[in-house]
Amino acid sequence: MIKQVENPIIEIxxxxxxxxxxxxxxxxxxxxxxxxxxxxxxxNGAGKSTLLKAIMGLLPLNSGYIQINGKPLEEMRHKISYxxxxxxxxxxxxxxxxxxxxxxxxxxxxxxxxxKKADAEIVxxxxxxxxxxxxxxxQISQLSGGQQQRVFLARALAQQADIYxxxxxxxxxxxxxxxxxxxxxxxxxxxxxxxxxVHHDLQxxxxxxxxxxxxxxxxxxxxxxxxxxxxxxxxxxxxxxxxLLTEISDLIQKHRFPNRE
Amino acid sequence: xxxxxIILTGTLVAISCGILGCFLILRKMAMVGDAISHAILPGIxxxxxxxxxxxxxxxxxxxxxxxxxxxxxxxxxxxxxKLQADASIGVTFTWLxxxxxxxxxxxxxxxxxxxxxxxxxxxxxxxxxxxILNSGTDIGPKALxxxxxxxxxxxxxxxxxxxxxxxxxxxxxxxxxxxxxxxxWNYLLxxxxxxxxxxxxxSVGAILVVAxxxxxxxxxxxxxxxxxxMILLTCLxxxxxxxxxxxxxxxxxxxxxxxxxxxxxxxxxxxxxxIRIMSKKVTKVTKFESVKA
Numbered sequence: 055m056i057k058q059v060e061n062p063i064i065e066i067x068x069x070x071x072x073x074x075x076x077x078x079x080x081x082x083x084x085x086x087x088x089x090x091x092x093x094x095x096x097x098n099g100a101g102k103s104t105l106l107k108a109i110m111g112l113l114p115l116n117s118g119y120i121q122i123n124g125k126p127l128e129e130m131r132h133k134i135s136y137x138x139x140x141x142x143x144x145x146x147x148x149x150x151x152x153x154x155x156x157x158x159x160x161x162x163x164x165x166x167x168x169x170k171k172a173d174a175e176i177v178x179x180x181x182x183x184x185x186x187x188x189x190x191x192x193q194i195s196q197l198s199g200g201q202q203q204r205v206f207l208a209r210a211l212a213q214q215a216d217i218y219x220x221x222x223x224x225x226x227x228x229x230x231x232x233x234x235x236x237x238x239x240x241x242x243x244x245x246x247x248x249x250x251x252v253h254h255d256l257q258x259x260x261x262x263x264x265x266x267x268x269x270x271x272x273x274x275x276x277x278x279x280x281x282x283x284x285x286x287x288x289x290x291x292x293x294x295x296x297x298l299l300t301e302i303s304d305l306i307q308k309h310r311f312p313n314r315e
Numbered sequence: 316x317x318x319x320x321i322i323l324t325g326t327l328v329a330i331s332c333g334i335l336g337c338f339l340i341l342r343k344m345a346m347v348g349d350a351i352s353h354a355i356l357p358g359i360x361x362x363x364x365x366x367x368x369x370x371x372x373x374x375x376x377x378x379x380x381x382x383x384x385x386x387x388x389x390x391x392x393x394x395x396x397k398l399q400a401d402a403s404i405g406v407t408f409t410w411l412x413x414x415x416x417x418x419x420x421x422x423x424x425x426x427x428x429x430x431x432x433x434x435x436x437x438x439x440x441x442x443x444x445x446x447i448l449n450s451g452t453d454i455g456p457k458a459l460x461x462x463x464x465x466x467x468x469x470x471x472x473x474x475x476x477x478x479x480x481x482x483x484x485x486x487x488x489x490x491x492x493x494x495x496x497x498x499x500w501n502y503l504l505x506x507x508x509x510x511x512x513x514x515x516x517x518s519v520g521a522i523l524v525v526a527x528x529x530x531x532x533x534x535x536x537x538x539x540x541x542x543x544x545m546i547l548l549t550c551l552x553x554x555x556x557x558x559x560x561x562x563x564x565x566x567x568x569x570x571x572x573x574x575x576x577x578x579x580x581x582x583x584x585x586x587x588x589x590i591r592i593m594s595k596k597v598t599k600v601t602k603f604e605s606v607k608a
Binding site for chain 2: 074107110111112131132134136138142143144147148149150153154157160161163165166193209213
């Protein structure tokens with residue numbers, strides 16, 4: 055089930071990516087609507103992060119091309135914002151919360167400009183949105199996992215982009231942070247921003263997203279949640295992994311008969 | 316006057332190496348400085364064989380080229396060859412250094428170019444090789460001008476590219492997503508490390524250059540909360556090492572470069588011990604408070 059859309063914000067054609075000649079993504083072809091919360095779902099090693107990085111041009115493509123709003127990526131770089139996985143950086147780096155969020159402005163600042171008052175305001179505003187403004191002078195090594203994730207979110211917000219890519223923003227965060235992130239995602243999509251999230255927790259998929267991409271090296275489905283989040287398609291995505299399959303069928307049951315406690 | 320020149324040279328080398336060293340440490344590439352300082356030997360020999368002269372500019376060009384080449388080989392082995400970073404560094408610099416040794420022993424037997432002077436330099440000779448103008452005025456040691464120029468260039472480079480160097484050190488992938496080339500800034504930094512190493516090393520020797528590249532920055536890393544503080548502290552520690560090292564050497568009548576490197580190590584040890592003691596005290600206090608709560 056691959057649903058193509060009119061006037062897509064992101065269009066991917068025949069995308070294949072391989073590491074060391076071992077294919078990770080195979081012939082992915084999809085288009086995504088603007089202003090939606092989009093989840094990329096699939097088992098471990100399905101190429102979820104790879105797809106995200108490929109769209110942002112962080113990996114060499116073996117074939118295919120990607121268009122953002124009908125234009126090549128390089129022209130649209132300033133419209134794109136990225137929240138990498140928390141573990142991808144060294145949190146002992148000598149810098150403060152404020153400085154990390156300011157990095158979100160570096161793309162616009164260019165080589166010779168220093169951050170101005172307007173940039174400082176954007177940074178403080180982003181920190182407020184994730185509830186980290188009180189921690190602005192804290193050294194990043196003294197943050198909890200959830201706070202680290204919020205700092206990364208604030209940094210992405212400071213870019214003031216239209217499209218946000220997030221790599222597992224809910225991984226290992228506390229309940230309060232998860233709630234804060236969800237609230238923020240809702241606000242962003244209300245402002246017609248497109249948010250694409252790599253997600254592995256099937257429990258919350260139906261609750262969080264408007265549109266999902268089911269991925270397992272090749273594209274299984276891409277469509278609105280009520281059409282694509284079906285037992286058949288999930289089975290196709292996670293196929294063969296029996297323990298997972300039973301979990302999925304439980305989930306589908308719950309999904310059909312909501313718990314009314 | 317010669318005391319002053321030696322201390323000043325030491326300080327200038329310490330500061331230019333230290334500033335670059337901060338970024339090397341944060342990129343977990345501290346040993347690259349060591350690698351470059353050895354791997355440029357064949358560059359120096361080839362430059363000498365090519366031009367037949369031993370002037371600084373020729374040597375700098377030869378060594379600088381090899382320094383950048385070393386970085387490229389290390390990056391290639393690490394990124395494309397999937398070899399661990401430390402293993403790629405180890406393989407690259409040992410064979411390049413060995414080639415340099417063979418070139419020296421095979422082709423430059425009759426001339427004055429030996430490993431001793433290339434590797435160890437001698438900071439005590441700095442005041443002897445001065446620039447004397449046509450009018451006969453002595454305007455100070457040649458090495459001082461060379462290193463002074465390098466320092467100015469390093470400061471310019473780091474202050475212009477501060478944002479880029481910081482973001483590519485902290486989160487290179489994010490930098491690329493913003494449109495800042497992590498590869499470009501990595502090579503620029505490594506090119507600066509090569510030229511600084513080479514320029515410094517003729518006067519102070521490889522051992523002291525490697526010490527100044529890593530030890531003051533590592534010390535500052537332990538006690539800094541911000542990158543700018545870390546860089547400033549590194550400069551201060553470098554200055555202290557140069558001045559204390561000189562007087563240590565004078566009082567023991569020992570190698571000046573050796574004494575300066577020793578002081579670097581001592582300052583690191585003192586700061587490290589201090590941090591350990593302080594962190595133990597803090598944990599005790601929190602334990603006590605949690606019991607009370």
